[in-house]
Amino acid sequence: MNDIICTVDVVLMTLxxxxxxxxxxxxxxxxxxxxxxxxxxxxxxxxxxxTQAAAARMLREKTGIDSPxxxxxxxxxxxxxxxxxxxxxxAYYALVPHELIERAGHPEVTLxxxxxxxxxxxxxxxxxxxxxxxxxxxxxxxxxxVYLCGDSFTLxxxxxxxEAILGEPINKVSFRRKMEELDMVEPVAGAMETGKAHRPAQxxxxxxxxxxxxxxxxRALNAKG
Amino acid sequence: MNDIICTVDVVLMTLxxxxxxxxxxxxxxxxxxxxxxxxxxxxxxxxxxxTQAAAARMLREKTGIDSPxxxxxxxxxxxxxxxxxxxxxxAYYALVPHELIERAGHPEVTLxxxxxxxxxxxxxxxxxxxxxxxxxxxxxxxxxxVYLCGDSFTLxxxxxxxEAILGEPINKVSFRRKMEELDMVEPVAGAMETGKAHRPAQxxxxxxxxxxxxxxxxRALNAKG
Numbered sequence: 001m002n003d004i005i006c007t008v009d010v011v012l013m014t015l016x017x018x019x020x021x022x023x024x025x026x027x028x029x030x031x032x033x034x035x036x037x038x039x040x041x042x043x044x045x046x047x048x049x050x051t052q053a054a055a056a057r058m059l060r061e062k063t064g065i066d067s068p069x070x071x072x073x074x075x076x077x078x079x080x081x082x083x084x085x086x087x088x089x090x091a092y093y094a095l096v097p098h099e100l101i102e103r104a105g106h107p108e109v110t111l112x113x114x115x116x117x118x119x120x121x122x123x124x125x126x127x128x129x130x131x132x133x134x135x136x137x138x139x140x141x142x143x144x145x146v147y148l149c150g151d152s153f154t155l156x157x158x159x160x161x162x163e164a165i166l167g168e169p170i171n172k173v174s175f176r177r178k179m180e181e182l183d184m185v186e187p188v189a190g191a192m193e194t195g196k197a198h199r200p201a202q203x204x205x206x207x208x209x210x211x212x213x214x215x216x217x218x219r220a221l222n223a224k225g
Numbered sequence: 226m227n228d229i230i231c232t233v234d235v236v237l238m239t240l241x242x243x244x245x246x247x248x249x250x251x252x253x254x255x256x257x258x259x260x261x262x263x264x265x266x267x268x269x270x271x272x273x274x275x276t277q278a279a280a281a282r283m284l285r286e287k288t289g290i291d292s293p294x295x296x297x298x299x300x301x302x303x304x305x306x307x308x309x310x311x312x313x314x315x316a317y318y319a320l321v322p323h324e325l326i327e328r329a330g331h332p333e334v335t336l337x338x339x340x341x342x343x344x345x346x347x348x349x350x351x352x353x354x355x356x357x358x359x360x361x362x363x364x365x366x367x368x369x370x371v372y373l374c375g376d377s378f379t380l381x382x383x384x385x386x387x388e389a390i391l392g393e394p395i396n397k398v399s400f401r402r403k404m405e406e407l408d409m410v411e412p413v414a415g416a417m418e419t420g421k422a423h424r425p426a427q428x429x430x431x432x433x434x435x436x437x438x439x440x441x442x443x444r445a446l447n448a449k450g
Contacts, residue, residue, distance in 0.1 A: 003270050006229045006313065043302075045228050045311035050303035075300045075315045077268075078275035086270035088231065088315070090300045 005087035008055045009040030009124065011073065011131035012063060014098045014111065015148045018164045020135070021111040022128050023101060024120070025062055028108075031083045032121035036110060038128070039063055040089065055092040064104035067094035068212055069147045073131050081123045089122070093131040095147040139165045140220040143184040146206050154193050154201040155179065162221065170221060183207070184215040230312035233280045234265030234349065236298065236356035237288060239323045239336065240373045243389045245360070246336040247353050248326060249345070250287055253333075256308045257346035261335060263353070264288055265314065280317040289329035292319035293437055294372045298356050306348045314347075318356040320372035364390045365445040368409040371431050379418050379426040380404065387446065395446060408432070409440040 012023040024036035039062040048054035052070065059065055070092050077088035101109065114132045117125055139145045145161045153161075159175045179185060185204040192200035237248040249261035264287040273279035277295065284290055295317050302313035326334065339357045342350055364370045370386045378386075384400045404410060410429040417425035 004229075004231045004268060006231065043229060043313075045304070051300060051313060052302075072299055074297055075276060077277075077315070079270070088268075088276060090302070090313070 003086065005082055005085055006043045007040055007087065007089045008043055008051055008058055009038040009089045009091045009127060010055050010059050010070070011038060011091065011093040011128055012059065012065065012067070012101075013093065013095050013114070013131065013135065013148075014101055015161060015164055016098050016111055018160065020114045020132065020165060022114050022117060022131075023063060023109050023111055024117070025106075026108045026110075027121065035121050036112075037121045038091075038124045043090075051090040052092070055090070059094065062106075063101070063109055064106050065094075065096060065100060067096050067147075069144075069214075070094045073127070073134055076123055076127055089127070091127045091131070093134065095135065095144065097148060097150045099150055136165060136167070138214075141217050143182050143206070143210055143215040146184060146210075149206075152188050152191060152203040152205045154203060155185075156201065158185070158204070166221070174221070178217065178221050181217050182215040184210045228311060230307055230310055231268045232265055232312065232314045233268055233276055233283055234263040234314045234316045234352060235280050235284050235295070236263060236316065236318040236353055237284065237290065237292070237326075238318065238320050238339070238356065238360065238373075239326055240386060240389055241323050241336055243385065245339045245357065245390060247339050247342060247356075248288060248334050248336055249342070250331075251333045251335075252346065260346050261337075262346045263316075263349045268315075276315040277317070280315070284319065287331075288326070288334055289331050290319075290321060290325060292321050292372075294369075295319045298352070298359055301348055301352055314352070316352045316356070318359065320360065320369065322373060322375045324375055361390060361392070363439075366442050368407050368431070368435055368440040371409060371435075374431075377413050377416060377428040377430045379428060381426065383410070383429070391446070399446070403442065403446050406442050407440040409435045 014021050025039045027033050027035055027037050039058055041058055043051060043054045048057060056070055059067060073091040073093050075088055075090045079086050081087060117128050119125055145165050148161050149158060159170060163170055184207055186207050188203045188205050191203040193203055194200050239246050250264045252258050252260055252262050264283055266283055268276060268279045273282060281295055284292060298316040298318050300313055300315045304311050306312055339353060342353050344350055370390050373386050374383060384395060388395055409432055411432050413428045413430050416428040418428055419425050
């Protein structure tokens with residue numbers, strides 16, 4: 001039909017030590033065999049319903065992870081990016097709690113801080129940079145960062161996650177107001193965080209309706225003026 | 226190499242009678258021969274540097290238009306969208322002044338209001354809807370609508386373009402403040418709009434540095450609260 005190499009790549013991100021990390025996988029075949037790169041591969045027309053399904057399959061096969069949130073980032077293409085020939089990669093990104101990656105325990109997956117990836121095969125460093133920019137922009141007016149949290153969390157924990165992504169402190173009152181506006185979390189009945197030195201805090205969880213959809217606001221959390 | 230049909234499609238939009246319109250082109254071959262659809266076609270690996278170049282070529286060949294601003298929208302894919310088989314279309318969108326389409330004068334191009342496209346071949350109605358949503362969202366915090374204006378325009382004319390896209394009136398003072406913040410237009414030295422009943426108004430133009438890049442602000446023009 002044509003001579004275009006059609007692939008998907010997934011930028012799987014998580015928060016570790018309060019820093020955004022990306023999951024890289026050692027490539028087991030040429031080109032760039034042995035080098036860490038984004039999990040990805042050929043779209044299989046016989047198997048994948050669409051590129052989103054191909055990305056979900058890739059993530060599952062290569063990292064053992066089913067991400068609740070997987071969004072298309074952009075398509076990267078051209079003659080130069082793959083030594084095998086003219087190629088296009090439909091790139092997706094996913095955010096998951098760190099525990100999920102640890103639990104999947106895939107031996108070939110390594111986590112690198114997003115600002116320390118350096119050079120990567122193909123244009124993967126460029127794809128990672130685009131994904132990080134998307135996550136930062138989108139986090140400022142949506143529920144996106146909550147996918148980095150576990151099943152339940154306190155509001156101060158959630159605020160710390162937003163601050164880690166946005167890279168700046170957020171006023172606690174503005175944060176609480178924004179969370180009310182986004183209306184994306186609900187208290188877990190009777191569940192308090194315990195075992196800490198300070199007073200137990202109410203635990204929250206993502207509301208069911210937002211388990212795979214973002215809640216959005218029209219004014220950025222960190223908007224100036 | 227594979228059995229995936231790789232195409233690009235372009236959602237070319239303009240403002241006509243203060244309403245956003247999309248350019249459709251009568252298809253000259255199967256499938257859907259004779260029906261109006263988005264200008265698009267196969268990516269040619271031998272000819273196109275990347276999908277962006279393919280989209281620019283398609284627009285030029287099929288409508289005679291070189292758009293200064295052409296942005297990737299998203300990739301639409303799957304087994305069902307094209308009767309010929311598993312396909313993907315990397316969709317782009319472009320905004321141009323109405324005069325540019327009239328000047329190109331392509332006989333097969335028709336303009337339809339974006340909310341009146343009805344059913345279209347493939348998933349083109351869905352692609353148009355996604356493009357319109359992108360333009361509306363992006364216009365609220367960027368210089369995007371200026372691509373709908375001609376080479377020079379008055380501030381009231383520019384405000385009317387923003388209002389047409391956003392679908393709501395904008396306070397004049399907020400608008401002027403936002404334009405200052407975006408810093409995207411400059412007065413055309415000595416040029417005033419004339420021939421109107423009211424007092425001549427200063428003409429402005431897009432600053433050179435934004436001729437192909439957006440100026441962005443972090444707070445929406447129509448943000449509430």
